Amino acid sequence: MKLAIIGAGYVGLVTAACFAEMGNEVICMDADPKKIETLKAGRIPIYEPGLEDFIKRNSQENRLSFTTDLAAAVQDSVIIFIAVGTPQDRDGSADLSMVLDVARNIGKLMNDYKVIVEKSTVPVGTAAKVRRVMEEELQKRGEKLEFDVVSNPEFLKEGTALDDFMKPDRIVVGCDDPRVAELMKELYGPFVRTHHPIIVMDVVSAELTKYAANAFLATKISFINELANICARTGADIAMLRQGIGSDSRIGNLFLFPGLGYGGSCFPKDMQALIHTANSYNYRPRLLESAEAINLDQRQIFLKQIRQAFLGDLKGRCFAIWGLSFKPQTDDIREAPALTIISHLLAEGAKVRAYDPEAMAAAGQHFGDNPAIAFVNSSYGALEEVDALIICTEWARFREPDFERMKSLMKSPVIFDGRNLYKPGKMARLGFEYFYVGKKI
Numbered sequence: 001m002k003l004a005i006i007g008a009g010y011v012g013l014v015t016a017a018c019f020a021e022m023g024n025e026v027i028c029m030d031a032d033p034k035k036i037e038t039l040k041a042g043r044i045p046i047y048e049p050g051l052e053d054f055i056k057r058n059s060q061e062n063r064l065s066f067t068t069d070l071a072a073a074v075q076d077s078v079i080i081f082i083a084v085g086t087p088q089d090r091d092g093s094a095d096l097s098m099v100l101d102v103a104r105n106i107g108k109l110m111n112d113y114k115v116i117v118e119k120s121t122v123p124v125g126t127a128a129k130v131r132r133v134m135e136e137e138l139q140k141r142g143e144k145l146e147f148d149v150v151s152n153p154e155f156l157k158e159g160t161a162l163d164d165f166m167k168p169d170r171i172v173v174g175c176d177d178p179r180v181a182e183l184m185k186e187l188y189g190p191f192v193r194t195h196h197p198i199i200v201m202d203v204v205s206a207e208l209t210k211y212a213a214n215a216f217l218a219t220k221i222s223f224i225n226e227l228a229n230i231c232a233r234t235g236a237d238i239a240m241l242r243q244g245i246g247s248d249s250r251i252g253n254l255f256l257f258p259g260l261g262y263g264g265s266c267f268p269k270d271m272q273a274l275i276h277t278a279n280s281y282n283y284r285p286r287l288l289e290s291a292e293a294i295n296l297d298q299r300q301i302f303l304k305q306i307r308q309a310f311l312g313d314l315k316g317r318c319f320a321i322w323g324l325s326f327k328p329q330t331d332d333i334r335e336a337p338a339l340t341i342i343s344h345l346l347a348e349g350a351k352v353r354a355y356d357p358e359a360m361a362a363a364g365q366h367f368g369d370n371p372a373i374a375f376v377n378s379s380y381g382a383l384e385e386v387d388a389l390i391i392c393t394e395w396a397r398f399r400e401p402d403f404e405r406m407k408s409l410m411k412s413p414v415i416f417d418g419r420n421l422y423k424p425g426k427m428a429r430l431g432f433e434y435f436y437v438g439k440k441i
């Protein structure tokens with residue numbers, strides 16, 4: 001099939017590459033000329049394992065192309081995916097300006113029947129808004145072209161995005177016309193050969209399903225963090241508790257790790273947007289509000305632990321930071337807990353030596369030219385003469401480090417582990433003062 005993907009970000013690029021990999025002819029459009037130039041030159045603007053190979057192969061075999069020309073993308077394709085950003089607006093709602101901008105422009109440029117697919121995460125009612133702005137444009141042009149609007153939320157995870165897209169647990173299609181549902185099933189058929197379902201539902205339910213999925217996962221993270229805080233007071237062991245409940249198949253082990261809370265480009269903004277939607281329908285979602293509040297507190301609790309260990313005064317102290325991205329296997333730092341931790345350390349007069357395998361460039365841009373923060377290109381290099389190490393992201397390479405080497409580099413053997421990577425008993429034997437999430441206070 002001939003497809004257009006509008007937006008070449010984390011979702012758009014993966015969507016484009018995976019559809020091309022299945023033999024479709026895909027044109028990927030972005031408004032950012034630098035991004036498109038990079039892609040045309042065979043480089044990719046983000047870090048996502050495996051993506052570069054997919055993009056190179058499909059570009060060389062002429063199934064995947066990149067453009068800034070929306071008209072070409074729209075006119076050459078039947079199905080058009082909108083995969084632009086939907087950041088948080090000032091009032092917490094999802095900012096739909098980029099989605100509606102694209103829809104309006106499609107209305108201006110379309111020449112034939114089109115299926116418009118919402119791939120971006122958008123609140124209930126967005127498909128209706130997309131339809132309205134497109135109809136307005138067609139009316140202005142005096143054209144009577146037909147089109148359908150489908151909701152097809154994306155559930156991929158950064159870091160394993162290709163695998164998630166190629167072998168999804170399920171595909172959700174929100175669609176009011178059975179013929180369009182059939183077309184979407186045909187498009188996604190090759191991705192569900194292992195019989196994972198394509199679930200067709202009405203548009204509004206599909207729009208809400210994406211938020212419900214993210215809200216559930218975010219709440220699960222806040223749940224285990226709340227329990228970690230109770231462990232810290234009662235002396236119970238959060239690692240054992242996690243195993244004790246996670247082995248119950250009704251509960252499950254995934255998304256049940258105590259830590260610095262969720263970050264990233266999705267959970268925080270999607271929780272806010274869902275709360276906003278509920279409020280606008282006169283419902284107060286108390287569970288979601290609490291999950292949000294617990295998540296924000298989690299970083300403050302960790303900072304408090306650091307301050308207490310240094311008797312409330314961080315001025316002149318130097319900290320190594322391991323991990324800047326919001327989770328491993330990505331260079332994405334949007335809403336990353338590390339940013340909050342570092343900002344507070346700097347504001348309190350501390351110095352920081354930061355290391356991340358992929359996110360140093362993005363973090364460098366975020367903090368600008370600040371002499372109090374150095375980006376060091378090795379995990380051990382970051383430890384030189386520091387008062388303590390702070391672990392913010394659970395990259396695999398941090399799990400089994402050479403502890404003796406670490407001790408020899410650090411001014412004092414102190415670790416604040418925001419991801420509970422190590423066993424407290426072992427750390428004590430190795431001579432580290434080891435703080436972790438849920439440690440007895």
Ligand SMILES: NC(=O)c1ccc[n+]([C@@H]2O[C@H](COP(=O)([O-])OP(=O)(O)OC[C@H]3O[C@@H](n4cnc5c(N)ncnc54)[C@H](O)[C@@H]3O)[C@@H](O)[C@H]2O)c1
Nearest residue numbers: 007008009010011030031032084085086098120121154158
């Ligand atoms: N990142 C994820 O893990 C993930 C997962 C599932 C769903 N989502 C959702 O997918 C959507 C996109 O997320 P993302 O992380 O890929 O965002 P992103 O910021 O990485 O990418 C968005 C892209 O859209 C482009 N763009 C903006 N306005 C445009 C326009 N008018 N025309 C063409 N291109 C335009 C930007 O230049 C950018 O390259 C969001 O709604 C997000 O919530 C993201």
